[in-house]
Amino acid sequence: MSNRKPYVRQMKRTWWKDHPFYRFYMVREATVLPLILFTLFLTVGLGALVKGPEAWNTWLEFMANPVVIAINIVALAGSLFHAQTFFSMMPQVMPIRIKGKLLDKKIVVLSQWATVAFISLIVLIVV
Incomplete structure (x- = not known):
């Protein structure tokens, strides 16, 4: 030792x-x-x-x-x-592929923000 x-x-x-x-x-x-x-x-x-x-x-x-x-x-x-x-x-x-092609990063990010905006609008209308 x-x-x-x-x-x-x-x-x-x-x-x-x-x-x-x-x-x-x-x-x-x-x-x-x-x-x-x-x-x-x-x-x-x-x-x-x-x-x-x-x-x-x-x-x-x-x-x-x-x-x-x-x-x-x-x-x-x-x-x-x-x-x-x-x-x-x-x-x-x-990464999201459609027909073997990689989907553009901007489209993925913008679609997520569009989804957030849509859900927020639905909640504002309902409440």
Whole structure:
């Protein structure tokens, strides 16, 4: 047996800040934080709806708070950013072939955004 210690490379907590790819990845993954708050707000609103009109009105007043509105706007921006990065990766992850030809990446991404717009329009009409 040897008494030598193996080399252990030092790793700072902020190692990812030095690399643009990892910095972008961390920002993308951080978009989940305001979405968690948004989901909690909606869950509390659902509970308030079940409890009755007084609880519902209290929740509506809470949702009108400027801080909550700002959190919801950040959550919307984060979800759109997350969707954009996901949609842009889609043609590379799952290439679509029609009659042996690879479908153009722009068509795949634009069709996904068109689907999102269509479903959003349906939801706006129904609700």
